[in-house]
Amino acid sequence: MLRQAQYEGLPPSLSTIGSNLTDAAVAVLTAAEPAEKVRLTQEATAAWRAEAIATLGRVQPPDRPARPARPDLLAPRDMPKRKGSGRRVALLHALAHIELNAIDLAWDLVARFADEEMPRAFFDDWVRVASEEAKHYGLLAKRMAELGAAYGDLPAHDGLWQAATETAHDLLARLAIVPLVLEARGLDVTPAMIADLARADDEASAAILQVIYDEEIGHVAIGRRWFETICAARGLDPQTSWQGLVRRHFKGMLKPPFNEAARDAAGFPSAFYAPLANR
Ligand SMILES: [Fe+2]
Numbered sequence: 001m002l003r004q005a006q007y008e009g010l011p012p013s014l015s016t017i018g019s020n021l022t023d024a025a026v027a028v029l030t031a032a033e034p035a036e037k038v039r040l041t042q043e044a045t046a047a048w049r050a051e052a053i054a055t056l057g058r059v060q061p062p063d064r065p066a067r068p069a070r071p072d073l074l075a076p077r078d079m080p081k082r083k084g085s086g087r088r089v090a091l092l093h094a095l096a097h098i099e100l101n102a103i104d105l106a107w108d109l110v111a112r113f114a115d116e117e118m119p120r121a122f123f124d125d126w127v128r129v130a131s132e133e134a135k136h137y138g139l140l141a142k143r144m145a146e147l148g149a150a151y152g153d154l155p156a157h158d159g160l161w162q163a164a165t166e167t168a169h170d171l172l173a174r175l176a177i178v179p180l181v182l183e184a185r186g187l188d189v190t191p192a193m194i195a196d197l198a199r200a201d202d203e204a205s206a207a208i209l210q211v212i213y214d215e216e217i218g219h220v221a222i223g224r225r226w227f228e229t230i231c232a233a234r235g236l237d238p239q240t241s242w243q244g245l246v247r248r249h250f251k252g253m254l255k256p257p258f259n260e261a262a263r264d265a266a267g268f269p270s271a272f273y274a275p276l277a278n279r
């Protein structure tokens with residue numbers, strides 16, 4: 001009831017996402033349906049950019065984001081291996097699952113660390129990341145529909161929120177792991193997927209992965225930029241701090257080969273990650 005009263009008199013578009021950026025973030029995180037997450041993300045992005053939402057507020061995010069009833073979430077070791085023609089849909093489905101989690105990861109970062117006194121440019125960047133993740137999810141969902149499939153048709157793996165939980169206590173740790181380990185890993189593996197799809201004459205899917213790849217370079221760059229900014233503010237050396245945080249919060253070694261060209265384009269030099277490679 002309080003919620004209703006609070007939003008009375010606001011234009012209808014603000015009634016679902018609230019009047020602060022953390023309200024909007026939590027609205028996305030607590031929406032279970034992917035299409036609703038995408039819609040709310042687009043609305044929140046537009047409102048933030050137009051300064052219809054100009055304050056952060058202090059609403060804390062849930063421990064885990066809401067998820068639709070399907071797909072079934074399985075432990076990574078229980079995921080079925082697919083062969084033949086089902087492989088392509090399985091790939092798009094797995095990527096859609098990653099992008100859906102990425103929408104929530106961006107909003108979780110915004111809401112969880114809103115009291116860190118970061119400049120507006122920090123929130124501009126993460127709102128941009130959230131909106132691009134929503135676009136990536138939407139492109140993959142549309143492509144799956146063209147192939148007669150939908151998100152939820154296959155099981156998906158349940159390990160993706162672990163990095164968020166593991167780093168919920170510290171923005172620097174979150175930046176070290178999510179953009180600079182996980183999204184950077186995406187840059188390593190995506191070119192081979194694009195080549196496979198092109199070889200299978202699926203130019204439409206290949207083109208979507210190319211859009212994702214190009215924008216993910218920007219996400220790694222954003223992670224790197226703010227990691228550096230916070231290290232400077234805390235008087236820390238970025239390289240040794242990053243390596244220490246990865247050793248503490250990421251299980252296992254980093255997996256080569258690395259896509260050095262893309263990582264360089266994101267301003268992420270190999271002196272950071274090469275020493276942690278599992279050779
Ligand atoms: Fe993405």
Ligand SMILES: [Fe+2]
Pocket residue numbers: 102129133183216219
């Ligand atoms: Fe991303």
